[in-house]
Amino acid sequence: MADQYDIIVIGGGPGGYVAAIRAGQLGFKTAVVEREHLGGICLNWGCIPTKALLRSAEIYHYMQHAKDYGLSAQGIGFDAAAIVQRSRGVSGRLNGGVGMLLKKNKVDVIFGEAAITKPGEVVVSAPKKPAMQPQHPAPKGALGPGTYSAKHIIVATGARPRVLPGIEPDGKQIWTYFEAMVPPEMPKSLIVMGSGAIGIEFASFYRTMGVDVNVVELLPQILPVEDAEIAGLARKRFEKQGIKIFSGTKVTKVEKGPNGVSATIDDGKSVQTLQAERLISAVGVVGNIENLGLEKLGVKIDRGTIVTDGLGRTNVPGIYAIGDVAGPPMLAHKAEHEGVICVETIKGMHTHPMDKGMIPGCTYCHPQIASVGLTEAKAKEQGFDVRVGRFPFVGNGKAIALGEPEGLVKTIFDKKTGQLLGAHMIGAEVTELIQGFVIAMNLETTEEDLMHAVFPHPTLSEMMHESVLDAYGRVIHM
Structure with a gap:
């Protein structure tokens, strides 16, 4: 039995x-x-x-x-x-x-x-x-x-x-996230295939630890699910840190050698070869x-x-x-x-x-990225007439005091109803801030409710308030 x-x-x-x-x-x-x-x-x-x-x-x-x-x-x-x-x-x-x-x-x-x-x-x-x-x-x-x-x-x-034919992980030179989390020693150089959350987090970690990092992304935009403006800012920050990014580029072949791997990449205009000690395959699951x-x-x-x-x-x-x-x-x-x-x-x-549409996404790289709801492009694609608000970290006292003046909070509203359609952030601790917009969207909060809410000072969360105000021409500190 x-x-x-x-x-x-x-x-x-x-x-x-x-x-x-x-x-x-x-x-x-x-x-x-x-x-x-x-x-x-x-x-x-x-x-x-x-x-x-x-x-x-x-x-x-x-x-x-x-x-x-x-x-x-x-x-x-x-x-x-x-x-x-x-x-x-x-x-x-x-x-x-x-x-x-x-x-x-x-x-x-x-x-x-x-x-x-x-x-x-x-x-x-x-x-x-x-x-x-x-x-x-x-x-x-x-x-x-x-x-x-x-x-x-x-x-x-x-x-x-996900395993791609010809780029099967071997646990030594070609890694998945399993091996990338337990390196016996830091490699001197690394190729990361894929720029979603997993790929970018590992690229950020290894670059901070001094590794020479190349990121190869098949689509034109890194962080493909994020708002294009946020992804663009992220790319600038990553490149400033020394990460080399190849977007709109396909890895056509990977060969293993005694001292590492070589990846042949093609962006549709030219073909080149990248050399590295290790390659992380982060092309989805x-x-x-x-x-x-x-x-x-x-x-x-x-x-x-x-x-x-x-x-x-x-x-x-x-x-x-x-x-x-x-x-x-x-x-x-x-x-x-x-x-x-x-x-x-x-x-x-x-x-x-x-x-x-109300499930938040977070990427814990440096700088952090967090979002919920529609991107600006998706909102327009779905026929919404939008109001967009933005507030930069450089206008926030707490961000400056933290030494983190680079970042942006972006909000997207339906011009007709005041419905919050999406919120997108890049900067320090945004993965902790995004829940405020998640709750607001679940409660069907309008721009009026958010503008009348009192945010504590000095906090990073004040930028959320200012971003809403900016969407309606009422921003104070910018």
């Missing part, structure tokens, strides 16, 4: 463990199946450890510029192994925390690889060792391989780095849909991800999908929110599909 649950979640990443916790809160008998590590890619190999690396780089940057703050620092250097060790320690601490949260909410952990053999049945086998990653031990108290049943099965298996039994069950797949109805339900009753495996945007906070919506839908609570 199979062990019976109300809900089985396949995958213990941000979407999966949050869905399981919410299910436990709502009284469901719940289990999570995980084959590698609780917390998933985000906690173990993505969001969290990269922020730890970037924090080390930020501190190193400030140490190098101590003189700008009236301070003195000599003999500045770094220990690459210690930087990596700190990053892994941060992940390890949070990994254990996820296990405690699941236990607190009476969620069982089943360690292994899951396959849905028929509706309502999950067979778990012993986990295979992940490619180029260490094997993780089973969490303390976890159940093992076997047959388990549940009326509701939620697939939350996440995504993995693909959903983990294989070996789950989905095809046999007839679960609808589109462009490598599972199709859902916005509430987590697939076309097969009793099978659900959330997070990266359910399609873009492939962000941890989107996965978490989808998990809650999915479980509350199963419970019969009043739910509604998440508005993906």
Whole structure:
């Protein structure tokens, strides 16, 4: 007789463990199946450890510029192994925390690889060792391989780095983000393929640590999902830091040699070769849909991800999908929110599909970039007559006091209704500021509400207020 649950979640990443916790809160008998590590890619190999690396780089940057703050620092250097060790320690601490949260909410952990053999049945086998990653031990108290049943099965298996033919990662000279997070030593030179959030964060980290960095982007604009004006400012800052950027350029061939790699790049006008010790392939991710039994069950797949109805339900009753495996945007906070919506839908609570236009995006490079809603170009493309407000960091007292006078806050409104359509920022701590505009958009706040709100002084958040005022010709400090 199979062990019976109300809900089985396949995958213990941000979407999966949050869905399981919410299910436990709502009284469901719940289990999570995980084959590698609780917390998933985000906690173990993505969001969290990269922020730890970037924090080390930020501190190193400030140490190098101590003189700008009236301070003195000599003999500045770094220990690459210690930087990596700190990053892994941060992940390890949070990994254990996820296990405690699941236990607190009476969620069982089943360690292994899951396959849905028929509706309502999950067979778990012993986990295979992940490619180029260490094997993780089973969490303390976890159940093992076997047959388990549940009326509701939620697939939350996440995504993995996209691999391009001829540029397959080898873990030595050609890296994915896995290897880029644990370098045994800093390379002298680096090629980064792709200028999305992952590529740019690694480019920023390695450049700050003194590495010669080249970024190659297929599209004309780096940071392709960002507002063109913000992306343009980011490019200028990156190039000022010494990062070489090749946009509108394709990598046509990569060859490995005894001392590194050579990449042939083509911008449509000329062909050249870049040489570097290492290459990071950051050209996107693909959903983990294989070996789950989905095809046999007839679960609808589109462009490598599972199709859902916005509430987590697939076309097969009793099978659900959330997070990266359910399609873009492939962000941890989107996965978490989808998990809650999915479980509350199963419970019969009043739910509604998440508005993906209100999901913020953050890139933790230097300078930071954050955005929510429509870009100026997208707003016009959708037929809006827009009002655009801008406020530069150089006009803000707190930014100047911090020694961070370079940046911009940009807001986009519908001229007819005053609806906030989008907000885009570049500069110090903007990843912490963006939530203010996210809340405003969710509350359907108009420009009038934002203009009448009192922002504290002196703070960086005052620039948000000034940007709104600028959209309506009322800016004060510029």
